[in-house]
Amino acid sequence: MEKRYLTPKEVAQATIKSGVAKANLKSSHMLILGAFAGIFIGFGAYGDIVIMQTLKNIDVGLMKFFGALVFPVGLILVVMAGAELFTGNNLMTLAVMDKKITLKQLLKNWVIVYIGNFIGSLLLVFVLLKANLFSESATNLSINIAKAKMSLPFEVLFLRAILCNIIVVLAVWMATAAQDIISKIFACWFPIMLFVLSGYEHSIANMFFIPMGKVLGLSTSWTHIFTINLIPVTLGNIVGGALIVPIAYYICYVKNNKEKSKTFSAN
Numbered sequence: 001m002e003k004r005y006l007t008p009k010e011v012a013q014a015t016i017k018s019g020v021a022k023a024n025l026k027s028s029h030m031l032i033l034g035a036f037a038g039i040f041i042g043f044g045a046y047g048d049i050v051i052m053q054t055l056k057n058i059d060v061g062l063m064k065f066f067g068a069l070v071f072p073v074g075l076i077l078v079v080m081a082g083a084e085l086f087t088g089n090n091l092m093t094l095a096v097m098d099k100k101i102t103l104k105q106l107l108k109n110w111v112i113v114y115i116g117n118f119i120g121s122l123l124l125v126f127v128l129l130k131a132n133l134f135s136e137s138a139t140n141l142s143i144n145i146a147k148a149k150m151s152l153p154f155e156v157l158f159l160r161a162i163l164c165n166i167i168v169v170l171a172v173w174m175a176t177a178a179q180d181i182i183s184k185i186f187a188c189w190f191p192i193m194l195f196v197l198s199g200y201e202h203s204i205a206n207m208f209f210i211p212m213g214k215v216l217g218l219s220t221s222w223t224h225i226f227t228i229n230l231i232p233v234t235l236g237n238i239v240g241g242a243l244i245v246p247i248a249y250y251i252c253y254v255k256n257n258k259e260k261s262k263t264f265s266a267n
Contacts (some may be wrong), residue, residue, distance in 0.1 A: 006177045012094065012253040014176050019095030022084065023105040027112055030084055034116020035123065037083035042124035042208040044074030046133075048196065049145070049212075053137040064197055072192035074205075075168070076185055079175045084113045086234075087165050087204055088172045090241030097250045114234075121207035129215055139216045146213020149206060150220055154232045157201050161236025162244070164200030167191045169241040173249075203234040 006014060025033075047070035055063040078085045089109060095101045128134065134142065152160075174187035195202070210218075210225050 004179050004183065006179070008177075008249070009253045011173055011177045012249055015091050015173065016095045016098050016100055016254070018176070019092035019106075020100050022089060022092055022109055023095065023101040025084075025109070027108075030109060030112040031116040031119075033082065033084040034086070034113040035120035036081075036116075037078050037085040037113070038117035038120025038122075038204060038207060039124045040077035040081070040083055040120075041074035041085070041117070041202075041204050042121050043077065044071040045205050045208045045212075046124070046128060047071065047073060049138055049142055053135070053141045056137075056141060064199075068193045068196035071196045071205075072189045075171060075188045075192050079172065079184060079188055080181065084109075084116065085204060086110060086114045086117050087168050087202060087237050087241055089113055090165060090238060091169050091172060091246055093242045094246040094250055094254070097246065098254055117204045118207050121204065122211055125208060125211050125215060128212070134216065142209070142216050143213045143218050146210045146218045146220075149201070149210055149229055150218075150224070152201075152229075157229060157232040158236040158239075160199065160201040161203065161233040162240035163198070164195050164202050165237040165239075165241030166245055167195040167200070168202065168237075169245050173245070201229075201233045201236065203230055203237050206230060206233055 022030075048067040051070055052063045052067040055066060075085070075088075077083070078088065092101065092106050092109065096103055096106050149157075168191070171188050171191035174191070175184045178184040178187045206229055210220075210229060214220055214222075214225070
């Protein structure tokens, strides 16, 4: 019978292998694929706004639920079509812990991909604005979303971002385990729907939501966008996606496996 999924130990090794490949990409490829990921996540975020603006006067719960149903398309595109997403690449720490790549390689990838994500998000904001795709209702909702994100204190953003990227990297982890397209789609869909519905904070999604609110009329500066929202959210995403999940899985599925292999060889 054909095997349709990888075990957690196999996923750990596949993630390490992927981390090595990502670390060795050309800088130009990191930037291009990073821009694509920013656009892809923006596609999901825009769809989220379009659906929510039609339901905001009916029921808040339904509004969030149906918006959350659309948002995962962004990560599905990243995983299936191929792109470099900063939050997903937080799993590269597994390859660092396994000494397959250096910390310098990791940071290079993160910085370039993060910049690419931001460029892609802004490009999509510009195109959507020029394409006149925002109704009055969608405009008001976009401004309110951005305003709400900019009004949260550091510790709230930080904690919500930790929760967010635990879920995001687990979605990527499960998509790696899945061995067919449909399974990969479902592996991405439900976790990402959950984080959006729960109100967690994703740095790359905020690169779309807040600049969109700004160009549509929210009074804020680019400096404030970074210092008030993106920096605390990015730090929280790193804690959740680059430390908590990879460290736990390294201990359980990589380090423990190595120790058993050494013991077996010694015997």
